[in-house]
Amino acid sequence: MSTIKEYLTTDHQRCDNLFAAMEDEASASLENAKEAYTQFARETERHYQMEERIMFVEFEAKTGMTEGPTAMMRHEHAQMRQLIKQMGEALEANNKDKFFGLSETLMMLLQQHNMKEEQMLYTMAQQHLSGDSERIVSMMESMIVE
């Protein structure tokens, strides 16, 4: 079984690929991109929840750091959820410029967010939670999105 760091890093790449696929569809026609958008939005939301409801909670309980990195990551998740929602609205309104403007903004935010997580938070999590790694990964795998 993969470690917390490997599992969540791979999930980032999976979401990146869904993002690229969505843009690919949208560059041809916004109408056809709805399915790809829904899939990207759903899987990204799943990733956020795996962190917020499982990994962050375990990390906070173990380290006592509730106002530290996890709070910042939650804040960035909120920023990105807002952008994803606005992208959906642009898609409904068939506004291509707006859609790609938002997707570009999201991409930048998403990537620097992922980088912070992969290079720092996941490494910290792996150090503090190594003993529980298997349990936490299996909880994330079986989580049902709310």
Add this chain to the structure above:
Amino acid sequence: MNFNGLSIEQAPPISAPLRFYLTAPLFAIVAGFLILFSDTTVLMSRYSIDSIIITHALTIGFLSFIMLGSLSQMLPVLAGVVIPKVDLVTKVSHGFLVLGTVFMLLGLSYDNSQFNTIALIGLGIGFLMIIGVIFLSVTRVKNFTPTVKAMAASLFFVFFVVLMGLFLLYSYVDDTYAYLRPLIANIHSVWGIFGFGGILIIGVSFQVLPMFYVAPKFKQFCKKKVVWIISIGLFVWLGLNIFYDVYALLAKLWIATFFWAFATSVWKKLSARRRPISDTTVWYWRASSVFLTLGSFLWIFDEYFKNEYIVMVAILIGGGFIMSIMIGMLYKVVPFLVWFHLNGMGYMNIPTINEMINKKLARIQFVLFIASLVGFIFAFYYPMVLKISAISFIISMIILEYNIIAPALIYSKIKKTKPDFDMNTFATI
């Protein structure tokens, strides 16, 4: 492990990189006018005073300004370290660097020792202060990624490039050591272009290409070894250049081969990218890859022609490779920073990145810039194209300045309005 750099309150204020970004095209415009009023016979020699002045308006005024501004911005994000007193440091060093660069251009133009002395002080304090502070922050990094290692290596090279530059400028105040100029200037320029600019770009592209374009990642060998290999190459070249000049070509071949390989991988990775979007930034990456390839070959080829083509190499690598990437990245970074800082302050209705910079203007800027570089090369054979190329270059830099001012104005305009959310709730983060 330090997470402070992640918080918007402790991230560098937007003014830290922006003041460098806003100044850079102004020096490029000055360089454009200097080219316009010069002529090809003078510019064909790298050691003519006109060539030296124009080169430094671009290398210090444009390239270093953008690279230093970006380092102060990127380090907290890429390495998780806070640069101590970043606002004060960037403000003061920016002031000294502007003063130093202006007086250097004037001092060399009018052969004025007082001006050159002021330039020495300005550039000395400005460069050493910001390089020193950034270097101190790098020593505190816990997680040394390949990108951070490349940054550290490029800081090492720029430190010596600056010392050599200060020595060269001093030789215009007191000419006792003027005889050392050609030797030192050669090391200064090769280390500056390949050691500072080249290594920094390679390191940053390990992150940026896969991230922004969802391109395939660089191979582990590339990420772990290439910066070392190039750095060793630059040292071997230094030794050979001083003691066994006849063999210096071997080290040049070594360095050029790896830069050419890098140029090829950039092209291949862009072709294999998952994001279909082809904006001006992608064009800039592509152009830089082509120019770097041509420049690397010509740098070797030039060895057999008594350095007749060295100015052309400088145009290809300094302008075509390094400037292209810097401009391309500005188009990505500036609007994002505006969005990021405004959003962090609680504003929700912010124009998107694509709405901040007019796409058409960015395209026109790209075409004029590339056309001017091609024109400068052809000016070696057809001197009459020099003036029109200089005009094209000037206009492209005026548009670039406008394209950076536009998002900056959006930032200050929105900041004057009331935020949609009160971000004080996040003040404890």
